Amino acid sequence: MANVQITSRQAYRRTDDYTPGTPKLKLVTEDIKLPLAPTSVLIKVHAVSLNYRDANISNGGNPWPVIPHGIICNDAAGEVIAVGQGVQTLAVGDRVGPIIDTENITGRESTRSWLAADEDGVLADYLVFDERKVCKLPTHLDWVEASIIPCAGVTAWTALKNTSIGQSVLIQGTGGVSMFALKLARAAGLKVILSSSSDDKLKDMKERFSSPPLLTVNYAKNPAWHEEVLKYTNGAGVDLVIEVGGTQSLVKSMKCTRRGGIISQVGYLSKQNVNELEEFLPLLIDRRVILRGINAGSKHDMDDLCAALSATLMRFDDIIDLVYSFDKADEAVEFIWQGKQVGKLVIRL
Incomplete structure (x- = not known):
């Protein structure tokens, strides 16, 4: 390990106070576990991207268990500043950038461990990860753009699998995953239909x-x-739907998917009500829809995405909505929670 003088870090941990109007994050200073394990690396973080999931967890809405007072966020880009001897x-x-499900290396693992839920996330100025759980990021992207790859990028990448040039895709919403998927x-030559509840957002995207x-x-109108x-x-229906709503939109998504088409379920942004699924099974069978759950992707998926981005030199500055400073993290979480963003919101360190 190189002679690095860093022994502590600043991180944002959840307050776990879900009362509206109260701070959802607390800035803490804590020791970094040193010396590094033989296969671990120390990363200086330059940018962290926020997702709706971060605001949902911070406001007590996550449908899966989370560790108490954990560090939020699972989208980060940084620089290796020290390595273990092995x-x-x-x-x-x-x-x-670290992968967001640290157990999901090949896609065949039977276990999972999500950053910011089963273990601490990445909203900190320094991180330590095993080298197996880290991917190299494209060198042509700045830190802000690169930070959206591990979660939003990999989710969009896996959600679009099995499509080809000339096919059609319905992308729901204007959040981070949706904009990356767009x-x-x-770039892949797909016919894109974009839905939103806001004419202003749709006008901006057009x-x-x-x-x-x-x-x-406009699904609201x-x-x-x-x-x-x-x-x-x-009248045929789209080849693929990137579904972010859940029960409120799933049945209608099935109705506008072609027979034998695919629905990639990547989110659950709407209020969930199982009574809205009355037509689910008949439609699933009749339209032969393939409904697949997308839980981001594996390390191999992230490596493949980064290779594709490096080959095409694709940029993402046009889908970065806002960039906050590290001291405005709580404000950024609230902005996401209110659904104001169009594209990605990033915290720059």
Whole structure:
């Protein structure tokens, strides 16, 4: 291990006070576990990207158990500043990000451990990870852009699997995963239909992605929005839906998916009500829909995504909505919680 003088770090831990209007995070100073284990690396964090999940956990809405007062966030980009004596795949100076399910290396593992839930997350100025749980990031991206890859990027990448040029995809919402998926889908030659409850957000997206023209649907103004999607596909339905709502939108998503098409369920943003699933089984069988749960992806998926981004030199500055400073972390979480963002919100250290 190199002679590094860093022995402590600053991190944001949850207060676990879910009362509206109270701080959801507390800045703490804590020791870094040193010396490094033989296969571990010390990372200086440069940017952390926020997802809706972070605000949901901080406000007590996560449907899965979380450790008490954990560090939030699972999207980070940083620089290796020290390595354990047995590290073989990384070196000081490498640009890296940790995978968000630290058990999911190949995609065949039977266990999982999610950052910011089963273990501490990444909203800190220094992190320690085993080299197996870290991926090299594309060198052409700045820290802010690179920070959105591990969670939003990998989720979008795996959600779009098994599509090909000329096929159609319905992408729901304008959050981080949806915007990353939009970028990837357009680059892959897919016909994109984007839905939102806000005309202003849709107008913004049509201006940002004007060629070819972006097809849009306002699901709040049109309760039968699935019929509008069907019109865009001449009644056949889209080949793929990136589903972020859950029970409130899933049945309608199935109605506008072609027979034999795929729905990638990546989120649960709407209020969940099982009574809205009355037509679920008949539609699943009748339309032969493949419904697959997307829980981000594996280390191999992240490596593949980073290779694709490096090959195409794709940039993401056009889907970065806001950049906050480290001292404004609580404010950033509240902004996400209120659903104000269009694209990604990033904290720069």
